[in-house]
Amino acid sequence: MIEVNSLLKSYGDKKALNGISFHVREGEIFGFLGPNGAGKTTTLRILTGQLKADSGEARIMDLDVMKGTREVHSHIGVVPEETNLYERLTIGQNLDLFCRLYGCDIRQTDYYLKRIGMSEEKNTQVKKLSKGMKQKVLLVRALLHSPKILFLDEPTSGLDPASADTIHRVLKELNEQGITILLTSHNMEEVDKLCNRVAFLNQGEIVEMGSPEALKLNYSKRRMKVLIDDGHELVSRELDMDGEESARLVSEWMTEGKVRSVHSCEPTLAEIFVKVTGRDFV
Numbered sequence: 200m201i202e203v204n205s206l207l208k209s210y211g212d213k214k215a216l217n218g219i220s221f222h223v224r225e226g227e228i229f230g231f232l233g234p235n236g237a238g239k240t241t242t243l244r245i246l247t248g249q250l251k252a253d254s255g256e257a258r259i260m261d262l263d264v265m266k267g268t269r270e271v272h273s274h275i276g277v278v279p280e281e282t283n284l285y286e287r288l289t290i291g292q293n294l295d296l297f298c299r300l301y302g303c304d305i306r307q308t309d310y311y312l313k314r315i316g317m318s319e320e321k322n323t324q325v326k327k328l329s330k331g332m333k334q335k336v337l338l339v340r341a342l343l344h345s346p347k348i349l350f351l352d353e354p355t356s357g358l359d360p361a362s363a364d365t366i367h368r369v370l371k372e373l374n375e376q377g378i379t380i381l382l383t384s385h386n387m388e389e390v391d392k393l394c395n396r397v398a399f400l401n402q403g404e405i406v407e408m409g410s411p412e413a414l415k416l417n418y419s420k421r422r423m424k425v426l427i428d429d430g431h432e433l434v435s436r437e438l439d440m441d442g443e444e445s446a447r448l449v450s451e452w453m454t455e456g457k458v459r460s461v462h463s464c465e466p467t468l469a470e471i472f473v474k475v476t477g478r479d480f481v
């Protein structure tokens with residue numbers, strides 16, 4: 200659905216993207232993960248035709264994004280980093296205007312507002328909405344022309360947990376209905392929970408890529424946590440996964456019926472990021 204090859208972009212002498220390549224398959228939720236300034240917004244703006252790359256290739260559904268084909272826009276929905284709604288208009292007026300400009304079916308408005316739990320606010324002025332509500336309106340607006348691919352730039356950054364949860368739920372549902380999603384985030388947990396595959400972006404370069412599960416396995420410390428009941432209380436013990444001593448201990452506890460649970464100690468995506476880049480994730 201999305202194919203990117205050796206994308207380069209500089210702002211003056213500041214290199215924002217240093218030749219990134221990746222692809223996103225149909226039906227995936229793909230996460231672009233990186234700290235501030237990594238190049239996430241630049242990538243998204245190039246893919247959605249808002250910014251020209253210096254060189255490289257970007258194709259969406261086999262259409263060349265660099266050529267600025269209008270057809271691309273009929274396939275993609277975009278939730279930008281900054282809210283760009285008309286503050287003095289109501290939600291309904293904003294969405295109506297968008298439908299008239301881009302020729303989408305106005306009946307979709309009520310349908311999507313309902314799905315995101317905002318039907319009752321339809322006649323509220325945008326300037327009276329919380330950040331979370333505005334973000335939900337942006338998501339509704341991005342869906343009105345039934346796009347096949349949804350791009351979201353930090354969709355839940357700075358939102359209250361309830362709004363973030365609603366957005367996550369709707370994204371999951373949309374994806375189950377077949378929409379391919381590319382989102383950027385600096386929230387590791389969000390990406391871990393939502394994405395089938397992630398790319399770690401650091402200083403304009405993709406430094407690691409894969410499913411969260413595969414990454415965790417690759418960077419596994421091969422240690423496990425065993426919760427045992429010693430007759431008085433529950434005690435947690437961390438052991439190497441390999442080695443005779445661990446095997447002996449676990450077997451002993453099992454024979455004595457003391458084991459309550461066993462978990463592998465997986466690294467978090469944040470720990471993996473630090474390991475790969477040598478820098479903290481801020």
Ligand SMILES: Nc1ncnc2c1ncn2[C@@H]1O[C@H](COP(=O)(O)OP(=O)(O)O)[C@@H](O)[C@H]1O
Binds near residue numbers: 215241242
């Ligand atoms: N319009 C611009 N002019 C100059 N530098 C920019 C501009 N936009 C972004 N940059 C720089 O490019 C780099 C990548 O920015 P951006 O893509 O916004 O990163 P992210 O979205 O990951 O925070 C940063 O170093 C940023 O300062």
Ligand SMILES: [Mg+2]
Binds near residue numbers: 240241280352
């Ligand atoms: Mg950004």
